[in-house]
């Protein structure tokens with residue numbers, strides 16, 4: 001079985017199950033099984049695959065055809081120009097979250113020695129990106145899930161910033177010491193309303209429920225961050241939050257109780273995506 005023939009089999013399976021982008025997915029998955037680039041596949045399309053390589057490839061394609069997100073099969077997602085390991089224990093990084101990170105980088109500007117908290121770090125993308133693109137700041141990354149924290153640590157090591165991030169297993173602020181106050185609290189918390197979750201695409205439903213579920217009105221984690229910010233945010237500190245496309249008003253209204261300066265940023269699709277309060 002050649003590379004070309006194997007890709008054809010995979011594309012046909014994915015098409016049969018109405019999976020979007022079958023060609024692209026097939027190439028990405030085969031390239032990752034072979035640990036080669038997508039270009040390699042094009043140049044070497046007549047190369048024969050080992051039987052076990054072909055089997056592994058088709059097994060992965062079958063999982064994707066059953067609704068498993070491609071990133072959980074390849075264990076990879078790019079974010080802010082870096083590669084992150086992901087599996088079923090963490091949310092798959094979204095391009096929209098880069099808007100949040102870019103806003104935090106703008107706020108940090110050239111400042112150093114800041115203390116920055118990434119609440120609900122998941123795979124660690126936010127904390128790791130901030131560590132990568134700024135100098136000399138102390139970064140804390142908190143998650144309730146030990147499995148997620150293991151992945152975040154691995155991602156920090158792979159991207160050479162592990163020495164600059166402290167990983168803390170905690171249910172929100174519970175294990176944090178309020179003598180340690182932050183200049184910036186950033187978070188992309190779970191924000192989907194509980195009853196909306198079963199209506200999401202099947203791929204999204206393969207992601208950890210605790211990474212998606214924001215409670216009955218989707219706002220549980222914003223409320224927790226707001227209440228705790230009184231104790232954990234420095235007087236001139238800033239809160240930066242990712243929000244759902246329809247949460248600008250509800251999250252701003254919450255934040256208005258404590259903060260007077262609030263603004264919102266849109267994502268590339270034009271949806272409200274980030275709220276900053278200070």
Ligand code: GLN
Nearest residue numbers: 091121122188189190211
């Ligand atoms: N902070 C991580 C991310 O943005 C995880 C978010 C989450 O689990 N809700 O991908």
